[in-house]
Amino acid sequence: MAKSSVQYVCSECGWSGPKWVGRCPECNQWGTVEEFHEARPSAGTRTAAPGRTSRTQSTIVPQTARAAARPITEVGTESVRRLATGFTEFDRVLGGGVVPGSVTLIAGEPGIGKSTLLLQTAGNIARQVASSGGTVLYISGEESQAQVRLRATRIDAVESNLLLASTTDLATALGLIEQNRPALAIVDSAQTIVSQEVDGISGGSTQVREVASALIDTAKTLDIPVFLVGHVTKDGSIAGPRTLEHLVDVVCQFEGDSETALRMLRAIKNRFGPTDEVGCFDMSGEGIEEVTDPAGLFLSEPGGDAAQPVEGTCVTFTLDGHRSLPIEVQALVTNSVLPTPRRAVNGVDSSRIAMLVAVLYRHGKLNLLANDLYISTIAGGQAKEPACDLAIVAALASAAQRTPIARTTCAIGEISLTGQVRPAPRMEHRLREAARLGFTVAVVPTPRKAIDIPGLKLVEVSTLADALNALGLSRH
CATH class of the missing domain: 2.20.28 (Rubrerythrin, domain 2)
Incomplete structure (x- = not known):
């Protein structure tokens, strides 16, 4: 030893x-x-799974050969063949698929759907590699094999070449990976696997760092991609030492509201692709389904619908990675009977609401300081970007004056303390998405360069007063 x-x-x-x-x-x-x-013993000398013989050091590429230095001009630039996960959204977040030998950490709150997503991914990849005799290995430290089989049956992920193992011993898990040489290995989760070579309790910083280092060493040595599930603490950060995120190649955060079925997968770190991509999924009783066009998720009615407009609503467009998503902001204004008026918000920044109400009073001549204000978004959408300011103010003014805004009109822009309306980043990208969804009028600040989008009329404004006047909400 x-x-x-x-x-x-x-x-x-x-x-x-x-x-x-x-x-x-x-x-x-x-x-x-x-x-x-x-x-820690090397990957070639670790204990094998019970009943199997371990691989010898000679079957693994020597460390001296792997570490040999070569001139950069002699290093090949051929592209690595990625492994498709069966989910277009998942592949885009990863940068085009799973890279061989990479280690991906999937983190998220309990019950958000991490295990379901990875088990369904395991079933998809098992179908792809079945013709070539490949296998997929799913190692669970939280559930028994029978429990995993029940979930796999429910989500239609049962394949003959999908291997299940239930263990919390690190040496056994590494032995299974080395013996089967799967096309993909999934370890659920890093906090439940324990190494006998180091002290510390399961899930402690010492054990998590040891388990991650051993799995990364095995993945790089055998060129096998590994998905590693990570728990999060109550403040939302990944449990274990911070070095865990530095060691792995990709860190993805699986987010969502427990009250809605929408799930978002974000790449926080990605050595093989961009970190500003986001994948949209829908959680159902049959498993995870990808949402390739999430445009209508956060709208009560499509933009091109001729339905009767409702007061207190306005649509804006936010950026989430490379995607432009429409967000409908709803507001309700009532007379307050409390000494301190109520401010209830959902999906928007409460501190920014206080600022916008003050700017609306000073530069829009609309006094809502003594009213109860309720501002919310549809279906758990997030309107915390500064570009949503104009839509929030428009919704408040529409609710206060009981004047609806046309459903084919959207508002995009940031409002400063001086009452000026400032342009938002990637304005043309947002407006093209608005035109695609059937919006015909967009109230926007004066763009830095001319924008011409067929079928969409741009109403350029420079101040809050001009914006309210363009929306028919000016104070008379």
């Missing part, structure tokens, strides 16, 4: 030192330094 050396590691920033300290000298956090044993 390799000689063990003891180090002390900070679970917040990853600082390490030979002695324990109460306060980390790097990030100045108290009580985050823990003991860490840095001994």
Whole structure:
């Protein structure tokens, strides 16, 4: 066995030192330094799964050969063949598919659908590689094989070449990966796997770092992609040391509201693609379904619908990665009977609402300071971008004056404290999406360059008063 050396590691920033300290000298956090044993056998000498013989060191590429330095001009530039997940949305977030030998960390709140997404992905890939004799390995440290089979049956992910294993021992998990050489390995989750080579409880910083390092070493050595499920703490950050996110190749956050079926997959870190992509999914009883066109998710009625307009509503367009999403803002204004008027918001920034109400009073001549205000979005949409300011103010003014805004009209723009309306980033991209959805009029600030979109009339405004006048909401 390799000689063990003891180090002390900070679970917040990853600082390490030979002695324990109460306060980390790097990030100045108290009580985050823990003991860490840095001994770990190599991938070729780890214990194999029960009943199987382990692979010898000779079957693995020697470390000296892998680490040999070569001139950069001799390094090949051929593209790596990626493995499709069966979900177009998932592939786009990953940058075009799964890269061989990569380690992807999928994090999210409990019950959000991480295991369901990965099990369904495992079933999709198992169907792809079945003709070539390939397999997919799903290792669960949280559920038994029978429990995973029940969920796989429900979501139609049962395949003969999808291998299931239930273990919490790191050596057993690595032995299964080395023996089967699957096309994809999924470990659910990093916080439940325990290494016998180091001290610490399951899910602790020491164990999580050891498990992640061992899986990354095996994935790079055998050129097998690994999906690793990670838990999150109550503040939303990934559990374990911060170095976990630095070690893996891709970090994806699976988000969603427990009250709605919409799920969003975001790439926080991606060595093989962009980090501003977002994938949309819908959670149902039959599993995860991708939403290729989420344009109508956050609207009560499509933009081109001739339905009767309703007071207190206005549509804007936000950017989420490369996508432009329509968001409908709804507002309700009532007389307050409380000493301090109520401000209830959902999907918008409450502190920005206070600022916009003050600007509306000072520069729009509309006094809502003594009214109860209720502002919300549709279906859990987020209108916290500054470009949503104009739509929020328009919805408030429409509700206060009981004057509806046409359903084919949208408003995009940021409002400053001086009452000026400022342009938003990538305005042309937002407006083209508005025209595609059937909107005919867009109230926008004067763009930095001329924009001409067929079928969409641009009403350019420079101040809040001009915007209210263009929407028919000016105070008389």
